[in-house]
Amino acid sequence: MKAAFFDGLGQMQVMDHPDPIPQSGEAIVQVKATGICGSDLLLNNDKTAPDDIPAGHEVAGEIVDIGSNVDFAYIGKRVAVETIGHGRACEQCWYCRFGQYRQCMNLRPSEGGGFAQYIKRKASGCYEVADKTTWGEAALVEPLAVSIHAMRRGELRGGESVVILGAGNIGLTAVAAARKLGAGQIFVTARHKQQSDMALALGADVVVEPHGSRLRGFVENATEGRGADITIETVGGIRNDTLVQAVDVTRMQGRIVILGGFRKPLEFDWLTPLLKEQAFLFSSCYGILNGKHDYEIAIEMLSSQNNNLSSMITHIYSLSEIQKGFESAYDKSSGSIKVQIHQ
Secondary structure, eight states: OEEEEEOSSSOEEEEEOOOOOOOTTEEEEEEEEEEOOHHHHHHHHHOOSOOSSOOOOEEEEEEEEEOTTSOGGGTTOEEEEETTTTTTOOSOSHHHHTTOGGGOTTOOOOOOOSSBSEEEEEGGGEEEOOTTSOHHHHTTHHHHHHHHHHHHHTTOOTTOOEEEEOOSHHHHHHHHHHHHTTOSSEEEEOSSHHHHHHHHHHTOSEEEOSSSSHHHHHHHHHTTTSOEEEEEEOOOBSOSHHHHHHHHHEEEEEEEEEOSOBOSOOOOOOHHHHHTTOEEEEOOSOOEETTEEHHHHHHHHHHSTTOOGGGGEEEEEOGGGHHHHHHHHHOGGGTOSEEEEEO
8 A cells, every 4th residue: 555654854755555454353444534633743843763654643534344353334434543542442451441542551553544545443443424524524533532532621611711722723623622512702822814713713702812911811801800710721842831821811720731742841830820729631632531432522513514623624635745735734824724635
C-alpha cells in the first residue's frame, strides 16, 4: 500500500509500505479521510529522525477485511477508528474494565496510522457512523470526542459559563461540545479571523484576541464579577501564558481543564489557584464516562440535523498531496482550519 512518512527533514513523503494483516479480533479499514491534527504539526517540528510507521489518528473509513473471532457483519461498515485507545487496548486490565482504554496497561504498539491507504485496529475500536455522515465529518469524530471528554471530565453543568482558550481544531470542537452539553455563555480566544468566525458559528457568545484584558472584562461583566465556572485550556506549547490566564478568568472554586500539550517543563505560581481553591483537571483523548463512550456522543452530534461542524473543513488533499496539506495546515494565512487527507 501507499503511506506517508515524515522524512526527518521537514517533508512528508509517500512511499510503499507493507499491507496490514489482521490478527484475531482485528479489522482492516480502507482509509477514506484522515485529519491533520495540531499535534501532527507540533510533533513534526520536534522530530529529528524519519518516521518508521505512518502517523495520523483522526481516521474514518470502511472495514474491508477482518481477522478471526470478528463477526463477518463488520465487513462494509463505515467507521470512525479509535486509533489511540480502544483500537489497541487489551480490554481486560483494570482501566479497560472501566472503559478507560487510553490508559490500558497492555496497550498494543501502533503499527501505523491513517496517513495510509489502510489501517489495522481492533474491530471493537471501530465505531460505526451513519450512512448520511460524510467521510469528512466521520474524520471529525476523533477531535470532537477529545473535546467532549474534556467537558465531561470537567463535569460541565447546564447553564455554566465556559472559557475556551484557543480556537484551533480542539478549541473549536470544544465550543461545539460545550454548546451541545448545555453550557451557558461561552467565551473564546482566537488568533485568526477564520477561527473567530468559526467559533461564533459553532455557538460561542464572545470571541476576543488571546492577549490583553478584554477576555477578563467580558467574563466578569457576564458573571457579576465572579469569573468563569470552567475554563478549557487547549493551547499548550512552551509558555505558561495560558495557564496564568486560565487562573485569572476562572472563578474561585471553579475548574480548569488542561487539554493543550505542554512540551517542556514550565515555571508556574501555584499560590493563586491554591488561594482561589481552583481545581485543575487534565484530559487526554477519550473513553467511557457514565456508561457512554465519547466517540458515541460525537457520532450522535455529527449525525444531527443542525450539525455544522463540517464547515471546519477548509482544505482537502489527496494522499499524494499530503505535503501541500501540511503546508496549508501550518499556514493560517491560507484560511485553514481543519485540513484533511481524502482517498
